[in-house]
Amino acid sequence: MKKPDTDKRLEDALSDVDPEEKEALRTMWRLSADADEVPNIRSEQVNALWQNLANVASNQNIASNQDIAGNQPAPPTQPSFNQDRQPIRRAKRTGISRIWAGSALGVMLLVVGIALWLRPVVKTAPYGEQASVHLPDGSTIELNSGSTITYPRFFSGTRSISLHGEAYFDVTESDVPFIVETFNANVQVLGTTFNVKAWPSGWQPESVVTLTSGSVRLSPSTLSEEPLVMTPGQTIAVRQEGTEMIESDAEKNEHLLAWRKGELVFKDQKLISVLEEIERRYGINVELRVNQLAEKGVTLAYRPATSAENVLENLCHALNLQYRPISNGYELFEE
Amino acid sequence: MDIDEHVQLDKLAERLKHSDQDAYxxxxxxxHEPLLRYVYRIAKDEALALDVLQDVFMKLWEKRLELEIQVSLKALLYTMVRNRALNINRKRSRMMYDTELVTENSTEVTESLVENELHTGQLKAYFKTWVKELPPRRAEAFILSRYHAMSNREIGEVMGLSKRTVDTHIVHALRHLKRRYDQLGVT
Incomplete structure (x- = not known):
């Protein structure tokens, strides 16, 4: 057991956390042991790789020794790596082994192909971009930045989609139920248009459903609550503590859906969730160094959205903060 | 890997500077094992992970004479591997995202679990899924700390963050795991 070292790393990070939570987080640390993903790499592959490296190392070593012996100052410049590597690899694949390698590759590709074909389809809008997806049943889904949907290649029985993030759905009418699953809720519909925002790891993990037309049935998946039937214009948030009807009108709903037009609009939203959205929309990293401002309400509207720096500059001006660039993003701090 | 091993590694780096092949x-x-695991997480492809590892070790040998270690050899290797993998990712265009599995039906998992007893193996699978739900950089900081035995200072060096930011990432990551764990309803 290498406990002391492990504990030091963790305790370091936990130094600002209150004692009660500390214990709970230590438990999480313990339970998450060995949950890392391990690539499927065989030891022969690693050995072959090492052979290449060892060959190059010993060749170069001899070369530089000779240089020293030949009264030349040992030049650190060796043949560049790319020119070096190719011959080594090719030398290994000759004659029969090449045929074997070829057919093995063919079989592998086939297997991988079939596996990919049977796997659920996963679509992601990368950070800083948005995407739209057309489903086989004619429905369309618009994905906000950083959001992912997963669905079976062939619908059977129900049309079931899982969502991580935010998306706007335009569902083609059909007798087959269309179900959107988020980390904590299910939205079931027949044919309608609606928006779902569900970030499980945000400041406030919640699924927010905004219905623009038709009707949907919303069931929280981790609470024993009755499903709610929503009517157009309504917005409901599902949280761990329960569901909350969010007071909304046409204007507020328009704000919630502004992302679809590429706009950046927030009305009285917590600063921290605004920054989370900016991180996703621009694909950058934003660090807030002033914790007491995290929940401060913020209102801003950029139609269309301008550069991240411009948005942050105005935000900082309004909140009396400073900002400066950090690696892949910005940090906001007090003077 | 504990502190002794860190010291050990830096001693090896000293020997490497003198072209010691055994040290290499x-x-x-x-x-190689932790580095492959780390690249694989970025590149999502075994062959590419091996390529990156080979490139980086090749370079380590080529540059052994000018080797300059800021924080530790470990941090240096991770930084090299990371830059290389990110470069390749950038070049590989957006195709990547189509095959990236981000949410492995986590809702389903939660539901079917409430009444069942938890096996360690199952629990591991949930933790894997939950770590994937974290924002990418938070996930990376957490993984380096939890599964690569890196100090928060080293992680900061590798990811270009301050140590304090790394601390915050780790606390937030653990909070997320806790939230998801609580949702399972096991006590």
Whole structure:
């Protein structure tokens, strides 16, 4: 057991956390042991790789020794790596082994192909971009930045989609139920248009459903609550503590859906969730160094959205903060 | 890997500067597994992970004479591997995202679990899924700390963050795991 070292790393990070939570987080640390993903790499592959490296190392070593012996100052410049590597690899694949390698590759590709074909389809809008997806049943889904949907290649029985993030759905009418699953809720519909925002790891993990037309049935998946039937214009948030009807009108709903037009609009939203959205929309990293401002309400509207720096500059001006660039993003701090 | 091993590694780096091939072999021996695991997480492809590892070790040997270690050899290797993998990712265009599995039906998992007893193996699978739900950089900081035995200072060096930001990432990551764990309803 290498406990002391492990504990030091963790305790370091936990130094600002209150004692009660500390214990709970230590438990999480313990339970998450060995949950890392391990690539499927065989030891022969690693050995072959090492052979290449060892060959190059010993060749170069001899070369530089000779240089020293030949009264030349040992030049650190060796043949560049790319020119070096190719011959080594090719030398290994000759004659029969090449045929074997070829057919093995063919079989592998086939297997991988079939596996990919049977796997659920996963679509992601990368950070800083948005995407739209057309489903086989004619429905369309618009994905906000950083959001992912997963669905079976062939619908059977129900049309079931899982969502991580935010998306706007335009569902083609059909007798087959269309179900959107988020980390904590299910939205079931027949044919309608609606928006779902569900970030499980945000400041406030919640699924927010905004219905623009038709009707949907919303069931929280981790609470024993009755499903709610929503009517157009309504917005409901599902949280761990329960569901909350969010007071909304046409204007507020328009704000919630502004992302679809590429706009950046927030009305009285917590600063921290605004920054989370900016991180996703621009694909950058934003660090807030002033914790007491995290929940401060913020209102801003950029139609269309301008550069991240411009948005942050105005935000900082309004909140009396400073900002400066950090690696892949910005940090906001007090003077 | 504990503190002793860190010291050990930096000693090996000293020997490497003098073209010691045994030291080179030892560094490869003790670092290839964690490094492959780390690149694989970025590149999502075994063959590419191997390529990156080869490139980086090749370069380590080429540059052994000018080797300059800021924080530790470990941090240096991770930084090299990271830059290389990110470069490749950038070049590989957006195709990547189509095959990236981000949410492995986590809702389903939660539901079917409430009444069942938890096996360690199952629990591991949930933790894997939950770590994937974290924002990418938070996930990376957490993984480096939890599964690569890196100090928060080293992680900061590798990811270009301050140590304090790394601390915050780790606390937030653990909070997320806790939230998801609580949702399972096991006590």
């Amino acid at each position: 072999a030892e560094i490869f021996q003790c670092m």
